[in-house]
Amino acid sequence: xxxxxxxxxxxxxxxxxxxxxxxxxxxxxxxxxxxxxxxxxxxxxxxxxxxxxxxxxxxxxxxxxxxxxxxxxxxxxxxxxxxxxxx
Numbered sequence: 076x077x078x079x080x081x082x083x084x085x086x087x088x089x090x091x092x093x094x095x096x097x098x099x100x101x102x103x104x105x106x107x108x109x110x111x112x113x114x115x116x117x118x119x120x121x122x123x124x125x126x127x128x129x130x131x132x133x134x135x136x137x138x139x140x141x142x143x144x145x146x147x148x149x150x151x152x153x154x155x156x157x158x159x160x161x162x
Contacts, residue, residue, distance in 0.1 A: 079103065087153075094161060097154035104150055108143035111135060 080103070086096035114121060114135060121135035126142075 093157040094154060097150055097157050101147060101150040101154055104143055104146040108140060108147060111140050111143055115140065 079099075083096050083100050083103070086092050087100075111124070115137060123129070123132040124135040124139050126133070126139060
């Protein structure tokens with residue numbers, strides 16, 4: 076997963092395939108949001124969501140889902156901006 080995230084970040088930084096990188100980031104965050112929501116609804120306790128690696132352990136909560144939804148919106152906005160620039 077980390078390699079995929081790094082590749083998306085590299086493409087955004089180097090301005091390569093911006094539209095596809097933003098779309099991939101959107102998809103990634105949609106997946107994170109769905110998995111976190113399903114985990115919470117099933118009542119599974121996760122003491123470290125892994126959002127910030129092992130150095131800042133924090134539990135999976137609905138705040139995490141809210142953060143993921145925000146990231147979906149930001150990534151989708153980037154996708155729309157890059158799509159407009161192509162046209």
